[in-house]
Amino acid sequence: MFTSPEALAAGVAAAVARWLRHDGTDVGLAGGSTPRRAYERLRRARVPWAEVTAWVTDERHVPVDHPDSNAGMALRSLFDHVPATLHEVPWDPDPEVAASRYEQTLRTILPGDGGPRPGLVMLGIGDDGHTASLFPGSPVLAETTRHFAAVEVPGRGWRLTATPPLLAGARRIIFVASGSAKAESVAAAISGDRSLPAAVVAGLAEDVVWMLDREAAALL
Ligand code: 6PG
16 A cells, blocks of 8 residues: 555556566556556656556557547557557447457567466556446456457546456456545455456456555455
């Protein structure tokens, strides 16, 4: 548990940099706002960036230059500043086409014979317990074959998201959460409340690390 959002960002950046130096060269990026500070800190980290392949664990159905784009946030905060490769979700007016094309990209850039098997995956958590764009009650939670899928989320429009089969193959998942609004969903997810997609995903992975600031960890 980290004492502040800034300490959390420094801790996450250090953990990601350590992984990319010693354990693997691919990283799935969390979207949203929490990871931005960590991405900014990674600009100055000791990482063999030219060897690094990055992808996004979910995306809004917008072009990368849209202010809501997760890939756009990652580019502005880190990947425009280092020689790593960030694979963006290709824009297509049909979200199903975009998701299918991205799944093919993931099959080519990620290790794994029987299907993409990510190394390090960073994920956030919503106050409702969603992670990536896997929201409570989402039909994608029951996905068993596709690794990336399009899903219409009530009140949020179309989203493109990593699926449980893709996330289950990760060698390590780091969940990052900051702030009191996340305290309940973090505690419920860690306790294994499988009504929360974050708990479902955490239960699938072989190695899960929760990186929290004091407020997000308040109910543990
Ligand atoms: C997204 C994210 C989503 C995010 C959580 C937390 O596209 O919004 O992938 O899963 O990680 O909603 O978002 P914040 O970091 O903004 O609280």
